Amino acid sequence: MENILEKLKNLWLLRQTIVYDGNTYIIGDFLIRVAYPKTTNSNYKGMLVEVEYTSTINPHVAAPILHEFIEMLKPPEIEIVKWEPDDEHSFSKIGLSEDAFTRAHTDYQYMMLFKMENLL
DSSP states (O other), rough: OOOHHHHHHHTTTTTTOOEEEEEEEEEEEEEEEEEEEEEETBOOOOOOOEEETTTTTOHHHHHHHHHHHHHHSSSSOOOOOOOOOOOTTTTTGOOOSSOOHHHHHHHHHHHHHHHHHTOO
16 A cells, blocks of 8 residues: 555645555454545545455455455445446456456556546
C-alpha cells in the first residue's frame, strides 16, 4: 500500500500534495492496512483500508472469506467502494494469473479502483 500511495503522490502533485497516516493490524489470518490520506493543511480526505487474507494466494478461495470478514468489520451505514474483476477487466486479460494472487494483482486493483473513482 505504501508503494502505491507513494506513486500516486506524483500524480496529484499539480493539484495538491497528499500525505497519509496509517497503521497495520494483524487479526488471525488477516492483515489489515489502514491509511488516512490528508492534504497539506491536515484535512482528512477519507480512509483507505486494505485487507489481506494470508492463508492462501488463491483469489477464488480468499474472496468470499474477505467479503465476509469486511462485512463483519464495517458499520452498516458505511458504503465501501471496491473494484472486482469482470469479463472486460479480468486479470488474465493483462497477463496475470487467475489462480495465484500477487502484489501485481493488488496494484491492478488499486489502479482500476482509482480510475473508477476518477482519481487517476
